[in-house]
Amino acid sequence: MMVYKEPEQLERLLRAVYRPHNAYCVHADLKTKPDVLQQIRAIIKCLPNVIESPRQIDVKWGKFSVLEPELICMQALWRMRSKWKYLINLTGQEFPLKTNKELVKILTAYKGANDILGERPKERNKWRWQKAKSPPPHNITVAKGPVHVAASRGFVDFLLHYSYARDFLAWTKRTAIPDETFFATLNNMHQFGVPGSYTGNITSKRRIMLNRFKIWDTSNRTCSGKFLRNICHFGLAEVADLSRSRHFVANKFSYDFYPLAYDCTEQWYFDRVRREEKTGVADIDTRYYSNLELVKHAYRGSAGNGP
Known part of the structure; x- marks a missing residue:
């Protein structure tokens, strides 16, 4: 969980997603x-399986930080x-749209697949990688996508411990906006044996990402916030x-100026949790x-x- 403000939102997010068997x-x-x-x-000290990051980083947009x-x-x-x-990287301004039981059923249906979007970069984005002044190692083809992921344990193992990933990470450090390159590219490197990576057509319009619900200003959708x-x-x-x-998580909420949207989403979520507790069943069709x-x-x- 990446946070920098609104500790109340962190507390409420943890209240929604926390389970003793998770980390x-x-x-x-x-x-x-x-x-x-x-x-x-x-807040972190209250829960035994919640840890603080071993190091604090000064996060700056567009940088490796x-x-x-x-x-x-x-x-x-x-x-x-x-x-x-599975690992889902959250931020403090997000809130779940699926209960823990629903997520378990969905991710079981994924059978190890990663929910990570990666697309061929447009011409206007290629300046990002030209800053490296050298091509990617191992003839890797670069992809572009969001930093938000739902990644299998095998994928995380690969990016932490395998030389292909380490070499590519070293290269991305010399580029601009590496957070939109690293996960997206790794998930299209099936020829390198990346667990759960995508083997299909990277340009397929049927390929979608469900780990986040977002509305961009380029989407022609209205935003009441x-x-x-x-x-x-x-x-x-x-x-x-x-x-x-059908998405896993909503991104994003700002409690300081639209608290009702957050409050209502939270109420709806816990109503679902209570129904599950009453019936013992997660009411979701995973087909x-x-x-x-x-x-x-x-x-x-x-x-x-x-x-």
């Missing part, structure tokens, strides 16, 4: 105000005793769409998820079986 890592930006950091650390905290937390989570099967840095911070009108969505392109075309061979 959680929280990274607070180095720029976080001391009083806010104190509150964040107090956006990706670095993700990798630090991945390493810390890998060392924990919990043998988690407000667009900030090109993305919608949800207002009340979006809550109905969120409640019907839709089983038939996704990312599931049908996932690499499930030997890890690291590269060229």
Whole structure:
């Protein structure tokens, strides 16, 4: 979980997603105000399987510092005793749209596939990689996609411990906006034996990502909250769409200026949790998820079986 403000949102997010058998890592930006950091650390100390990131990074947009905290937390989570099967990297301004039981059923239907979007970069984006002044190692073809992922344990193992991933990471450090390159490219490197990676047509319009619900200002969709840095911070009108969505997590909420949207989404979520507790059943049909392109075309061979 990447946070830098609003400790109340972190507390409420943890209340929604926390389970004793899972593992959680929280990274607070180095720029976080001391009083806010104190509150964040107090929340972390309440729960035995929630850890603080071993290092704080001064996160700056477009720099490696956006990706670095993700990798630090991945390493810390890998060392924990919990043998988690999937990793979802959250931020403090998000909220789940699927209960823990629903997510377990969905990710079981994924059968090790990664929910990570990666597309061929447009011409206007290629300046990012030209800054490296050398081509990617191992003739790797670069892809572009969001930093937000739902990644299998095997994928995390590969990116932390295999030389292809380490070499590519070293190259991305010399590029611009590496957080939109590293995960997206790795997930299209099935020929290198990346667990759960995508083996299908990278340009397929049927390929979608469901780990996040976002509204961009380029999407021709309205935002009853407000667009900030090109993305919608949800207002009340979006809550109905969120409640019907097949996505895992909503991004993003700003409690300081649209608290009702957050409150209503939280109420809807816990109503679902209470129904589950009453019936003992997660009311979700996973056939839709089983038939996704990312599931049908996932690499499930030997890890690291590269060229």
